[in-house]
Amino acid sequence: MTMPISGTLSLIAVSLLLGVSTSALAAPKTDLVLAIGGEPDEGYDPLLGWGRYGHPLFQSTLLTRDAHMRTQPELAKSWYLSEDRLTWTIELRPDAKFSDGTSLTARDVAFTFNHAKTAGGELDLGVLEQAKAIDDTTVQIKLSRPWITFSDFLFTLGIVPADSYGPEYARNPVGSGPYEMVSWTEGEQLIVKKNPYFYGKQSPFERITFLFTGEDTSLAAAFAGQVDVVSVPATSADAPPTGFKQIVVDTVDNRGISLPMSADDSKTSPDGYPVGNNVTSDPAVRQAINLGVDREQIVEVALFGHGTPAYGPADGLPWSNPEAAVDHDPEAAQALLEDAGWTVGTDGIRSKDGIRASFPLIYPASDSTRQAIVISAAEQLKDIGIEVVPQGKSWDDIERLMHANPVLFGWGSHTPQEAYSLYQSSMGGQGYFNPGFFSNPQVDAHFASAQAAESLEASYPHWQAAEWDGQTGYSGKGLAGWAWLVNLDHIYYVNECIDLGPTQIEPHGHGWPITSLIQNWTWTCD
């Protein structure tokens, strides 16, 4: 057995040669290594969708949001929506420069918006008519109809230089953001350094390396002391390596059950799949499900305590209505079902007019967390006389079954557009939007007023009213189109010396969103 020994020796020799050691640093650290995933395979091109989550790093956006989701100026100095809600007029700060030293003008902004519409990427700018530069610092964006959620793009679309943008841009991004690209080894790492021309607050970190390793490897790297921030799955939480602290971030990364709203009368979706379910078409059943699930217990059992109860698709965001939450109340659920004519049979399961209160609850079979959530919910609903049969399926099957059966989905993003997609009646059956064909004229009317609001802030009360307006709404208190169950916590192990500052409520997708306020990160040791 001499082979392994000589092998070991040569390993040691190589390690010594390379000086692999973890020596303590004396000076404040200016280089960070983050392993939080989020590599865009198609490159860093905002026109194709880069920057939807978290910070676009290389580019800057017109507006931004602070930790409390309040609107803050970024490239825009002032912004204003016309009386007819069709024209945004945006005044730019005059001192913004791209990382190649050229000035950012209204022409670049107009170019970015106009090209994003036709680029065929992941952004849907269908409502944009045309963006036009009025002078160097004023840009006018015309819409084809009042549509307040167009303002999402003011927050997420990074501005690219009109003169140098081309097919190579995604791999050599130039922008006005806080960092510029040094090198990107695809599938491995991205190295960025501070953009010397950045107009905003200067970060104390000169250089940041993003490692694009898998979950296990990233965690291994943290334990080897080679990274400063790593995203951690709930199953590996609560055991940070020495020198790390655990940061838990609230999210709207939710999981909820879509409940088909119409009865099964052999209708089919545009794709030809069956629509409707005779149990969940009764509003009493949908409300009883919302009352009957113990969300706290699901968090404990299925998420190991790393989550929060969910009552709507956007809990805690300014456009969600805190009034819409329903408490766990199995007695009320029972009474509701009793009144609606659902009587308990000999096996403890209710039925009405020969229909058993029983349905399959479908989840993607590959996701063990969703499986745990579904099984806990099924157990709880048995207590109120509803039989839920968990069924793991492929996404392909789910697409066929989702209009006629309850399905556990995951949503959550920084735009009220999502509530619109999930509950607006015309969205029924369009891809994964509104799978249960939820439809209600009052909710549609609230959505219409929200989209026609004079500003994003002014639209918030309308979005809230759609969820619950005191009489009705899409929430569990009202028509209960969905039974939202939990929001998953996002967990990070962070070097003890780094202060991330306050964090935003994060959207669906664990990892990159932590960068959204990267300019506020500080080093606290010396």
Place this chain on the structure above:
Amino acid sequence: MTSNWPLFVTLRIVRLAFLLAAVAVVAFMLAKMSPVDPVQAYLGPAIAKVGPEQQDLIAQKWGLDQPPLTQFGKWLGNVAQGDLGTSMTYNEPVADVLAKRVRASLPLMAMAWLLSGLLGFILGVTAGAMADTWVDRIIRTYAYVLASTPTFWLAIVLLVVFSVGLAWTPVCCAAPIGVLPQDVTVLERLHHLILPLIALTVLGVAQITLHTRAKMIEIMQSDFALYARAQGASLADVAIRHGARNTALPAITVLFASLGELFGGSVLAEQVFAYPGLGRAAVQAGVSGDVPLLLAVALCLTVFVSIGNTIADILYHVVDPRIGATPDMEIRP
């Protein structure tokens, strides 16, 4: 004798051309029959914000709105002109993606292949020559255990022991964390190659060891080996002069036949060590329904494995001159 070589080469090339065409057709059909919707895969979670019109625009941009036959015809026409198309996943010409990936994968796979062949052969010959002794038992157990070890599991164990526990090897990637590609030294590259190389080699060894061992036992019990022993040749003498020579043939066959398997193993090893090679690109292309990239990888592999087999055929004649002077002639009609 030598006049048959042009014929041999021509035959092989014609055969390869037919093979490539068949692989392209089958791969395309499979990709089109798969339930993956390329537009949905491309959008991922962004689907929550993208309406039907925009989805149509994306389909149109990548030609996905046309009937499959038209798509295939277009692709074939472009390939005939040397254009492999553009990868939807990487937003880059397929040829560029392939070039980058092959450059990263080639050293890893070539070294793992050579090492596992060499090591496996030596172990197999040793085990076979000393059949049923403790040496044989150890080697055999080692081979059986490895043959049933999943690559990704072994890779993670190696990572935890050598990179995290002992800190001798890097945790990931083909280069040090935070160092620019142009500043990476050869020594550092080798340092980063160690673990993936060990993971791949150690697994490739098992097959070759077991095959070589079986053949070796057969030879050691043959009349000529017995005769040699009777004439006073030592065990080592017989093993090297007769055994090793005769087992070389099956070993080479297995080694070249394992090219496809090697690729499969490297897919997993690359995933664990964040080593950006061809394997990861293939996985990405598959799960996102990126047909041009998938076809290109499939064709690339076909050429690769086919050339491997041809080399094995040629080597047969070099190793064992008793097999016809010109390869392949027996398949002549």
